[in-house]
Amino acid sequence: MRKPKVSLFFGAGAEVGYGLPSGGRFALDLFRTPAQEDKALFRERLAAIDRTSAYAAKWLPDDYLKKRIHVFGRTDFESLMTSSLEYRKDDILAYLDRFDEHASRLLRGWSIGEDRLRDLYAHEIGTSVGQVLYGQAVKLNPRLAESVPLFQSEFFSAFLHLLELHPGHRELARHVRAILELLVGSCGQRLIAKLNEELFESAPDKLSVFDELSGIFSLNYHHVGQTGMEIVLTETPAEITLDSPLPDMMAGLARLLLEDIYACTLDYQALIDSHYRYLYNPRAQWAKFTRIAVFLHTVRRYMMNCGEDRREALANGPGYYHDLAGLAGRADVQAIGTTNYHYFAEEIVRSAMPNVPVFHLNGSVGEFYDPYRNVILDGYGHGDGERDGNGERVRGKNGHGERDGDGGPGELRRDGLTVPFIFTQSGIKPLTSIKMSKRYVELYDRFLESDVVCIVGYGFNGDDGHINGLIRELASAGKPIVILHYGSGGESALKRHYQGRLRLHGSERLTVLPVGDDRKVGGAIWWEALLETHAGRPSAVV
Structure with a gap:
C-alpha cells in the first residue's frame, strides 16, 4: 500500500510552543522595539552608494545623504x-x-x-x-x-x-x-x-x-x-x-x-500600506520611504533576536516541526508552506526530510528585496537558490548571495539599497517578481498533487488574502483540507467558521481537528490523527 501524499502549511501558531511570539504579540513588540540600530545601518548603506551612479542620480532624491532618516513613532499612534x-x-x-x-x-x-x-x-x-x-x-x-x-x-x-x-x-x-x-x-x-x-x-x-x-x-x-x-x-x-x-x-x-x-x-495594515508604495519611489516622499525601509530592518532584527533567545527550544523541541520526523516515516510529504519568517522549519525539515522543499510565502529573514529592480535576493542561504548535489542551498542563479567577510551568514552587499523581504501585516504584497510568482505556482502544484493538505497555526486573516485564495482554490478543486484548530468546539460550528474565513460555498472538503497544548487530537499526536482521518484517501481533484 502506498504512503499517503501529505502537504503542510504552517502559520504563526505553529511556533508559539517554541516560545516565539504570536501574531498579536509580534505586532506590539515591533512598535516597542527601538530602531536606532536600524537607522544607523540604513545610514551606512546610503553612504556606501556610488554618488556618481545613475542609481543615485535618478532614483534617490537630491542631497539624500543630508536628509533625516525617519522611523515610526508616537506620531503614528x-x-x-x-x-x-x-x-x-x-x-x-x-x-x-x-x-x-x-x-x-x-x-x-x-x-x-x-x-x-x-x-x-x-x-x-x-x-x-x-x-x-x-x-x-x-x-x-x-x-x-x-x-x-x-x-x-x-x-x-x-x-x-x-x-x-x-x-x-x-x-x-x-x-x-x-x-x-x-x-x-x-x-x-x-x-x-x-x-x-x-x-x-x-x-x-x-x-x-x-x-x-x-x-x-x-x-x-x-x-x-x-x-x-x-x-x-x-x-x-x-x-x-x-x-x-x-x-x-x-x-x-x-x-x-x-x-x-x-x-x-491592533491593526497596522493601513499604516504599512500607506508607506509601502514609497519603497519604489524614494524621491516622492523620502520620510515614508525611510520609515518603511528601516521598519523592515527592525522586523528582521527582532525575529533574529527571538531566534537566538529560543535557540535551545528550537533545536531540541518539542514542537510541530520536530513532530515531522514521525510523519516522515508514515507519509510521503510533498511540500511545506509557511507564513513564518525564520528558517527554523527548513533546518528541522532538512534533517528529517532532506528532499522536501519549504516555501516562505510571506518572505523570510534570509531574503532581501531590491525595490529598484523588483527582484528577490537570497542573502542567507535559505531562499529559493539552487541546491548542490547534497541538497544544500547554494547561491542563486542571479549571482547574488554575497556573505560577510568572515564567510558567515550576513546581509547582502551590493551597490544599492535592499530591504529584508518580509511581508508584515499588509494588503500590499510585492508578488510581481518572477521569483515570487513561481514560488506560489510551484507550491500550489505540489499541494494539488497531495492526497491532503494540513494547515497548522494559521488564522486565515484578511491581510493574508493571497494565501487564503490559494487554499480556497485547492478546496474548490476538491482537495481535502485538514485544519488543526487550537482549542475546542463543535465540529459543525468550526467547519462553518473556517468556511466563512475561506469564503467557500460549502464545507465538504474541510475537516477540523481540535488540538491542545500537547499537540494531540484526543489521545493521538496530531499527525497520527491526520493520517487516521485521511490515510491513503484519494482526493477528488476536478
Missing part, C-alpha cells in the same frame, strides 16, 4: 488607532463583552493567580469580586449601544469599585480610562459607520447630490485610544508581587488586559 477602530471595532467589542473570561485566562499565567487575587480583594475590601456590579449604575448613551456587558463584568466592576475607594490611584485610573476609550471609540466608530452609510433612508437613484453627502462624520482619533497606546507601547509595566498593595495588583491586571486587547486587535 493616531494612524494605528484609526485603523484598529475602523477594521477591528467588532473584535474589540467582542473582547470587552467577554472581559471576565479573558481576565481568568490571563490570571492563569500570572504569578499571583485568580484565587489568590480574589482572596486578597475580599480580605481588604470586605466584599468579593463580583459582589458589586455597575451594570445598573453606569449606562452608555443608547445611541451608542443598547447594552454594555462590560459594566456587568466582575473584574471591571472591581476596578471601578476600587477607584471609588482609592480615587487618587493614578495608574489604575489611567488603565480603566484606556479601556473605556476603546469601548466608546468602538461603539462610536460603529455608529458613525452606520450614519455615513445611511444618511438618507431613501432617495431617488437619479439624484446624485444625496450620494455626495456620504462620509461626512468622523471620530476625533486623537482623543480615542491614545491613552492605551501610550501605556502599551511606551511604558514599562510595574513589577507586581504578593507584597504589592491591592490597588497596584489590580492596576497590573488592568494593564495585562489592556495589552491583551491590543495584541488581539
Whole structure:
C-alpha cells in the first residue's frame, strides 16, 4: 500500500510552543522595539552608494545623504488607532463583552493567580469580586449601544469599585480610562459607520447630490485610544508581587488586559500600506520611504533576536516541526508552506526530510528585496537558490548571495539599497517578481498533487488574502483540507467558521481537528490523527 501524499502549511501558531511570539504579540513588540540600530545601518548603506551612479542620480532624491532618516513613532499612534477602530471595532467589542473570561485566562499565567487575587480583594475590601456590579449604575448613551456587558463584568466592576475607594490611584485610573476609550471609540466608530452609510433612508437613484453627502462624520482619533497606546507601547509595566498593595495588583491586571486587547486587535495594515508604495519611489516622499525601509530592518532584527533567545527550544523541541520526523516515516510529504519568517522549519525539515522543499510565502529573514529592480535576493542561504548535489542551498542563479567577510551568514552587499523581504501585516504584497510568482505556482502544484493538505497555526486573516485564495482554490478543486484548530468546539460550528474565513460555498472538503497544548487530537499526536482521518484517501481533484 502506498504512503499517503501529505502537504503542510504552517502559520504563526505553529511556533508559539517554541516560545516565539504570536501574531498579536509580534505586532506590539515591533512598535516597542527601538530602531536606532536600524537607522544607523540604513545610514551606512546610503553612504556606501556610488554618488556618481545613475542609481543615485535618478532614483534617490537630491542631497539624500543630508536628509533625516525617519522611523515610526508616537506620531503614528493616531494612524494605528484609526485603523484598529475602523477594521477591528467588532473584535474589540467582542473582547470587552467577554472581559471576565479573558481576565481568568490571563490570571492563569500570572504569578499571583485568580484565587489568590480574589482572596486578597475580599480580605481588604470586605466584599468579593463580583459582589458589586455597575451594570445598573453606569449606562452608555443608547445611541451608542443598547447594552454594555462590560459594566456587568466582575473584574471591571472591581476596578471601578476600587477607584471609588482609592480615587487618587493614578495608574489604575489611567488603565480603566484606556479601556473605556476603546469601548466608546468602538461603539462610536460603529455608529458613525452606520450614519455615513445611511444618511438618507431613501432617495431617488437619479439624484446624485444625496450620494455626495456620504462620509461626512468622523471620530476625533486623537482623543480615542491614545491613552492605551501610550501605556502599551511606551511604558514599562510595574513589577507586581504578593507584597504589592491591592490597588497596584489590580492596576497590573488592568494593564495585562489592556495589552491583551491590543495584541488581539491592533491593526497596522493601513499604516504599512500607506508607506509601502514609497519603497519604489524614494524621491516622492523620502520620510515614508525611510520609515518603511528601516521598519523592515527592525522586523528582521527582532525575529533574529527571538531566534537566538529560543535557540535551545528550537533545536531540541518539542514542537510541530520536530513532530515531522514521525510523519516522515508514515507519509510521503510533498511540500511545506509557511507564513513564518525564520528558517527554523527548513533546518528541522532538512534533517528529517532532506528532499522536501519549504516555501516562505510571506518572505523570510534570509531574503532581501531590491525595490529598484523588483527582484528577490537570497542573502542567507535559505531562499529559493539552487541546491548542490547534497541538497544544500547554494547561491542563486542571479549571482547574488554575497556573505560577510568572515564567510558567515550576513546581509547582502551590493551597490544599492535592499530591504529584508518580509511581508508584515499588509494588503500590499510585492508578488510581481518572477521569483515570487513561481514560488506560489510551484507550491500550489505540489499541494494539488497531495492526497491532503494540513494547515497548522494559521488564522486565515484578511491581510493574508493571497494565501487564503490559494487554499480556497485547492478546496474548490476538491482537495481535502485538514485544519488543526487550537482549542475546542463543535465540529459543525468550526467547519462553518473556517468556511466563512475561506469564503467557500460549502464545507465538504474541510475537516477540523481540535488540538491542545500537547499537540494531540484526543489521545493521538496530531499527525497520527491526520493520517487516521485521511490515510491513503484519494482526493477528488476536478
